[in-house]
Amino acid sequence: MKKYLADILTFARIAAALFLIAWGIVGGNVDVFIVTFALAELTDSFDGYCSRRWPFKNPPAYRKYAVAFDIAADMLLWFAAVLFFTLRIDLVVGLSVMLGTALITGVIEIIVYRRFFGHPDNFAKGSLCDRNFPLAKKIVMARRWLYLATIALVILWALYVTSWPSVVKYVLYGVCVLVAVFLWFFLKTRRKNISRDAIEIEEKLKKAQK
Numbered sequence: 434m435k436k437y438l439a440d441i442l443t444f445a446r447i448a449a450a451l452f453l454i455a456w457g458i459v460g461g462n463v464d465v466f467i468v469t470f471a472l473a474e475l476t477d478s479f480d481g482y483c484s485r486r487w488p489f490k491n492p493p494a495y496r497k498y499a500v501a502f503d504i505a506a507d508m509l510l511w512f513a514a515v516l517f518f519t520l521r522i523d524l525v526v527g528l529s530v531m532l533g534t535a536l537i538t539g540v541i542e543i544i545v546y547r548r549f550f551g552h553p554d555n556f557a558k559g560s561l562c563d564r565n566f567p568l569a570k571k572i573v574m575a576r577r578w579l580y581l582a583t584i585a586l587v588i589l590w591a592l593y594v595t596s597w598p599s600v601v602k603y604v605l606y607g608v609c610v611l612v613a614v615f616l617w618f619f620l621k622t623r624r625k626n627i628s629r630d631a632i633e634i635e636e637k638l639k640k641a642q643k
Contacts, residue, residue, distance in 0.1 A: 439484035440499070442476040446506040449473035450513040457517035463595050466517050470588065473510050500552055511580060518587045522594060530583050541576050545569045585613070 449469055456466060480503065489496060515534075519527025542549050547560035556562035562569040592605055 435483075435487040436489050438487065439480045440496075440502075442480035442483060443499075443502050443506050446473050446476040446480075446510055447502075449476070450506070450509040453510075453513035453517055457513070457520040460521065461517075463521065463591050464597065466514075466521070467588070467591055467595060470510070470514055477507065477510070500555070504552070511584065514584060514587050518591060522591060526586075526590075530586065534579060534583055537579060538576055541572055545572055585609070 450473065453466060453469055453473075456469070484499070512531075515527055515531050519531060539549070542551055545551065545556070545561045547557035548555075551557070551560070551562075560569075561572070589606070589609060592602055592609075595602065597605075
């Protein structure tokens with residue numbers, strides 16, 4: 434059962450994202466949105482660990498799409514959060530965030546991977562990953578910072594308009610600051626390795642170029 438935990442967490446994130454989309458459409462309150470989003474983000478924190486801690490000896494056929502499922506879950510959760518913000522909190526800001534981010538990330542996908550929904554170990558020949566892997570890593574990290582910045586904007590603004598007492602909001606703002614500090618150091622290590630296979634890929638590309 435443990436070996437399936439990573440997949441369960443990933444699909445739980447997808448389910449949470451679909452719930453938030455529906456919740457925003459039906460006019461649900463912000464309090465439930467904050468709690469649901471926080472729980473969904475926790476699944477993102479632990480599914481990778483579970484996958485490494487309890488790997489499959491003989492992975493089922495669907496596991497070859499595990500990376501794609503994980504990326505799709507992250508993107509769907511981001512979309513759900515921004516959509517809720519757009520429908521329930523601020524239409525103009527939400528649409529600006531959604532369209533601006535989609536445009537920027539789309540351009541990055543084409544430049545770095547030469548395909549949409551690319552990955553450091555799944556890129557097209559002639560892409561930036563193929564020609565200049567170190568530069569591609571830096572651009573991917575810039576995209577991650579953009580993702581985090583938009584999520585921070587949505588969550589902090591949503592937290593401000595909840596019905597919770599001010600003291601609770603201040604405590605949660607403090608928690609958000611601590612999470613931001615953690616992510617800074619966490620992403621600092623991720624800059625050197627944008628996927629589990631990125632270091633090996635970079636070494637292979639260097640050898641191929643010699």
